[in-house]
Amino acid sequence: MNTDLQEKRIPIIKIRDFLIVSIQVDMHDRLAIKLQSQILEEIAKTGAKGVLIDISVLEMVDSFIGRMLSGMATMASIMDAAVVIVGMQPAVAITLVELGLDMPGVDTALNMEKGMEMLEKRMRDQQVEDF
Amino acid sequence: MFEQTTDKNWSLLDKQVLETEYDIVRIRQLIRSHAKGIQMGIVDQTRITTAVSELLRNMYNYANGGEVQIETGPVEGKMALIITCSDHGPGIENLEMAMSDGYTTGMGLGYGLPGAKRLVDKFEIETQKDKGTTVRLIKWR
DSSP: HHHHHHHOOOOOOTTTTTTEEOOSSSOOHHHHHHHHHHHHHHHHHOOOEEEEEEEOOOSSHHHHHHHHHHHHHHHHHHTTTTTEEOOOOOHHHHHHHHHHHOOOOOOOOOSSSHHHHHHHHHHHHHHHHHH | OOGGGGTTTTTEEEEEEEOOOHHHHHHHHHHHHHHHHOOOOOHHHHHHHHHHHHHHHHHHHHHHHHEEEEEEEOOOOOEEEEEEEEEOOOOOOOOHHSSSSSSSSSSSSSSSSHHHHHHSSSEEEEETTTTTTEEEEEEEO
């Protein structure tokens, strides 16, 4: 069981001020929880200002995974990092709304590039404020 | 049980046992492939897969697992995918409450049952204290 979890480890890549996570597997609940804490640890370790999570491969987001994503966005914002969910499939978006799941605090972008632009704009705005 | 929608003309596609967390992933993927197999559209595939995922998690959390039966056949004259999830858990004490949005006994957010119901065309549930719960989801193709 342990080896299975290790096999399915989801890599977190840091590029400049951002973390990039591409979820390529259908996650079981424990893997989702593990990913959540890994990302938060990575934010603490690197001081990343933003996290891009690509879910374009995910064919389904149920209430558990949805809750994991929005919980992570809230926790990350407390740590001064923004989370952008990228590439949600239309069928997944429709299903999430019908399921009745609110995902407060979660920003979304159509693709990785748009998501990156969002995060960069947020950083620029913040620098202006700081100034 | 479920008299209105039990039909002898249904054919059994699959029967699975849910025991571990990994089975939740495995069985929902199976549902997806059967939905694809009967040429269901992509949005409906996603709806039924998500609805089943919610039920499987309930079964795993509250009833220590259970059984899932996947069938196909006519329901009210239209071709459908029929998923029946049954467990031998404690049963649902207050069904009306469990079917209302946001109600939870603590382990989830309370989207499970009402959310699953919204995602399918027909939703039937039978529950008996200390005997278990059976939920049937029907999605027309």
